Amino acid sequence: MGWVQRLAGSRRFQSLSMRIPGLRRIARREGEAIFDLVAGFCHSQVLMALVDLGLLQRLGEGPAEAAQLSRVSGVPAERLEVLLRSAISLGLFHRRGGTLHLTARGAALAAVPGLTEMISHHRLLYRDLEDPAAFFRGETEPELAGFWPYVFGAGAAEDPAQAAAYSRLMTESQALVAEDTLALCDFGSARRLMDVGGGAGAFLSEVATRYPDLPLTLFDLPAVAPAAESRLGTRVRICSGSFRNDSLPSGADVVTLIRVLYDHSDETVRALLGRVHAALPDGGRLVVSEPMAGSRAGDAYFSLYCMAMRTGRVRSPSEIRSLMAEAGFAPVRPRSRRPFVTTVVEGVRNS
Numbered sequence: 013m014g015w016v017q018r019l020a021g022s023r024r025f026q027s028l029s030m031r032i033p034g035l036r037r038i039a040r041r042e043g044e045a046i047f048d049l050v051a052g053f054c055h056s057q058v059l060m061a062l063v064d065l066g067l068l069q070r071l072g073e074g075p076a077e078a079a080q081l082s083r084v085s086g087v088p089a090e091r092l093e094v095l096l097r098s099a100i101s102l103g104l105f106h107r108r109g110g111t112l113h114l115t116a117r118g119a120a121l122a123a124v125p126g127l128t129e130m131i132s133h134h135r136l137l138y139r140d141l142e143d144p145a146a147f148f149r150g151e152t153e154p155e156l157a158g159f160w161p162y163v164f165g166a167g168a169a170e171d172p173a174q175a176a177a178y179s180r181l182m183t184e185s186q187a188l189v190a191e192d193t194l195a196l197c198d199f200g201s202a203r204r205l206m207d208v209g210g211g212a213g214a215f216l217s218e219v220a221t222r223y224p225d226l227p228l229t230l231f232d233l234p235a236v237a238p239a240a241e242s243r244l245g246t247r248v249r250i251c252s253g254s255f256r257n258d259s260l261p262s263g264a265d266v267v268t269l270i271r272v273l274y275d276h277s278d279e280t281v282r283a284l285l286g287r288v289h290a291a292l293p294d295g296g297r298l299v300v301s302e303p304m305a306g307s308r309a310g311d312a313y314f315s316l317y318c319m320a321m322r323t324g325r326v327r328s329p330s331e332i333r334s335l336m337a338e339a340g341f342a343p344v345r346p347r348s349r350r351p352f353v354t355t356v357v358e359g360v361r362n363s
């Protein structure tokens with residue numbers, strides 16, 4: 013242990029530091045950061061309550077009195093006051109006179125596409141993490157995977173209602189990923205772009221708006237195709253199949269894999285990258301975009317999420333570069349605007 017850690021870990025030094033002006037500020041700040049770690053679960057549950065009770069959405073429509081919020085949510089006034097104070101302390105609401113408003117942070121959170129749905133859906137993840145030691149030992153049977161049936165292969169996503177539920181959450185949460193991917197990649201010189209595992213076509217809709225003349229192909233499981241067809245109509249060539257068993261259609265000089273690799277084992281990823289290589293011409297581009305290891309979001313959220321899914325894992329940009337290089341792509345430097353949204357790793361097909 014280094015001397016800084018020895019000091020920080022000494023109870024005597026902790027007490028002493030509260031009596032020394034410059035140190036007091038640091039000790040207090042560190043204490044608060046530790047408290048936030050300890051209380052993180054309460055913070056998340058407050059957030060989920062604000063979403064599930066419709067309070068975040070209600071204040072998004074305009075300011076309201078506590079009594080109105082009590083009627084909207086069905087929470088008795090006294091209990092609601094505890095929740096409102098929590099929301100205020102977390103910087104989401106503020107109170108002026110007797111009226112509650114969203115803060116700028118609250119308004120920003122409410123406006124992130126799909127985020128409130130994702131917050132509600134976290135109850136599954138939290139159930140899976142209820143006994144975290146057993147979870148990390150691999151002794152639990154997480155239920156999260158049941159929500160995303162496609163991960164287990166083409167046969168598992170046959171129920172259209174279930175396919176529609178996950179497609180909706182995927183589509184909603186795609187907006188920022190598409191925004192960042194398109195800000196980081198220029199497809200101006202592409203001749204045809206194929207989005208493999210393109211889901212209901214949310215990314216390709218954005219590509220079509222940005223590049224109206226660029227021919228587009230979407231490849232996904234048969235159960236997902238109807239949602240893509242109704243969203244994209246004839247603008248996009250839709251091809252159904254499984255990248256586990258089928259080769260990919262040729263004709264594209266750019267392939268995108270958006271939030272696809274982290275669902276799958278290295279074995280499946282290797283096979284998939286091999287199929288992408290076979291489908292692309294020499295000099296063709298492969299763009300992988302998803303949250304990656306090496307950021308707090310990647311390491312302390314998406315990695316746990318993927319572990320609960322049991323089929324894939326979050327990889328670092330350099331792991332993805334190595335897998336790409338192995339498949340015959342010359343990787344380009346990784347880029348990200350917001351690592352909690354996505355990181356892009358690109359490769360160019362070698363002959």
Ligand SMILES: CC(C)=CCC/C(C)=C/CC/C(C)=C/C=C/C(C)=C/C=C/C=C(C)/C=C/C=C(C)/C=C/C=C(C)/C=C/CC(C)(C)O
Nearest residue numbers: 116117120121124127130160185271274275317318321352
């Ligand atoms: C004028 C100034 C200087 C200040 C005034 C204040 C002001 C106006 C502030 C506002 C600032 C602003 C514009 C803020 C914008 C904030 C944004 C855009 C925040 C975005 C946050 C996005 C988040 C938190 C995204 C979360 C995404 C999640 C949790 C996605 C989960 C996806 C999963 C689990 C996917 C699973 C798929 C599977 C199964 C692994 O395949």
Ligand SMILES: C[S@@+](CC[C@H](N)C(=O)[O-])C[C@H]1O[C@@H](n2cnc3c(N)ncnc32)[C@H](O)[C@@H]1O
Nearest residue numbers: 162182186209210211232233254255256270271
């Ligand atoms: C996490 S979702 C991402 C969807 C979309 N790219 C996005 O970012 O919103 C993964 C996608 O891969 C598709 N997928 C999974 N296994 C597949 C397979 N074996 N063949 C083709 N597509 C598959 C799923 O149906 C799903 O649409």
